[in-house]
Amino acid sequence: MIVENLKVFVTVSEQKNFSRAAELLNLSQPGVSLHIRNLENELGAKLMHRSPKQVKLTEAGYILYEKAKRILDLYDEARRDIQLLQDTVTGAIHVGASFTIGEYLLPRLLAEFVAQYPQVELQVTIGNTWEIVQKVRKKEINLGLVEGNVTGEDLVITPYMKDEMLLVAAPDHPLCAIRQADVGKLQHMNWILRESGSGTRAFSDLFLQEHKLEVQRTYVFNSSQGVKEAVAAGLGIAILSRWVVRKELESEALRSIPLKGIKFARDFSVIQTKDHAPSMAIERFVQQLMEDAKRLKANGLG
Amino acid sequence: MIVENLKVFVTVSEQKNFSRAAELLNLSQPGVSLHIRNLENELGAKLMHRSPKQVKLTEAGYILYEKAKRILDLYDEARRDIQLLQDTVTGAIHVGASFTIGEYLLPRLLAEFVAQYPQVELQVTIGNTWEIVQKVRKKEINLGLVEGNVTGEDLVITPYMKDEMLLVAAPDHPLCAIRQADVGKLQHMNWILRESGSGTRAFSDLFLQEHKLEVQRTYVFNSSQGVKEAVAAGLGIAILSRWVVRKELESEALRSIPLKGIKFARDFSVIQTKDHAPSMAIERFVQQLMEDAKRLKANGLG
């Protein structure tokens, strides 16, 4: 224990007996003597009169005793409060997440959460945005983490983080040669897309539609990994979250193409049903999610 | 330091930076990490989120932080108060003591006192009761510890301990053969006495006079040791404090002769001048003297 020295001192003071204190503390009697001697050396004062018949606090000892008792109380309180915090947060959480969030952001968050609340049982379901929203509605999961503009009267939707979307291509793609690409350059391209129902797909569709871009060919994958591989192989271009392509951008396997005057962005949101009060565990989970997002933002990510 | 773990934790919490905390604490950065890890293991909860860009307390960490600050404050208070106690008790004490007290009781008391109040400079003068009283009057010494019935309008005399006097003789002395000696048997004996002015001498004189005892011969020594040697050599008998002959009685070098119906006793007293307020050091010294006497009494001595 952290304050063991003081614990020993208080026990001896109250027992007025080194040997008895040693037993109570599961220690040898010389061990107890040592503790007291250490304290006396550190404080530069004799703390107790010792004799075979009587152990009695000196004045200095009494001063320390009064403080030490309060210190031990405080430490116990701290331990109890922390324990209580963890005990309160029990039960199970079933989290749903879209592929982007579930594969690239959630793992670290979960690790932190279980470290702090080890009593909570966590289950994760990954699916595309549409699937997750459906499961939240059917209460098959407690909360969903998805991207894009989900709507629904029966749902509570809380954006918690900005997500930057990037237009990516293989490094040897013609677009990469252009100094300042603009949207006009994107006509008649081959596009790699996620399947329908995916938030990333919805985002891409919206972009293509808004800028009236003609598409030459499309390839559809139902995983981010597939999309990335296809883009890297030079099969086409894609719009993906920065989180998804972070590693590939660093290793130059993919390249991000900035588009003049266009900043792709969307929100990551928490989706919950309206009706019943969430459990303590869920509340804490959301709280930690928010804090984590804040921390990422402070670090210049988010 | 006793609460070093918490000190490290608080420092890191406030600096929000392990390395900086390490510098402040004169520790290596891994050392700091270790402290925090130990705390986390002991409390079974993660205390801080660590990242190169930010160190932040978890909820459990915040709980501990609040308590830890108060614990450190309490410990500092304790240390300060104890230091204050010892600082207050400074200066010099000049103690005078009669031979009996000075040689047989004072040494242990002094050892205890300097352990508790190391800043006090102690000087001791040993002399017979009369000499000590004179020195107190002349303020050559701060206080005197003497035996017997000292009187004096100008002095404060505080008895603090009973002293038992014993009639002692060599083991082969005729008196030792008598089963129940009484005062009558003490006529025409050889007596070993201390010099005039000694409290022990005054006690002996009073005893001889009260019981109208004729003395055959007297030998006078100005030290207890001399008296004991003379008695042991069979030169005569003497009345001495139990404290003086304790060892000799145990080793059978001398024997105590109980006298029917007579219990020798006198007081040990503290002698101080009336006029000026004693220094803190002197006050504490007297206080400790009293406590020590109480402790001896509790142990069946006094």
Add this chain to the structure above:
DNA sequence: TCTTGATCATGAGAAATACTTATGATTGGT
């Protein structure tokens, strides 16, 4: 009076812990 029991101190060696240096991993900035 001698022994006995209870108690605390001390010393030596063993076990546990803390500390440091060197190195690795992560992250954000240039």
Add this chain to the structure above:
DNA sequence: ACCAATCATAAGTATTTCTCATGATCAAGA
């Protein structure tokens, strides 16, 4: 892609703590 800052990890060393054995003190009882 590299650099700087920061925390984690590993291995070896140093320090501290612990226990066992023993010694000293003291009072009580045979």
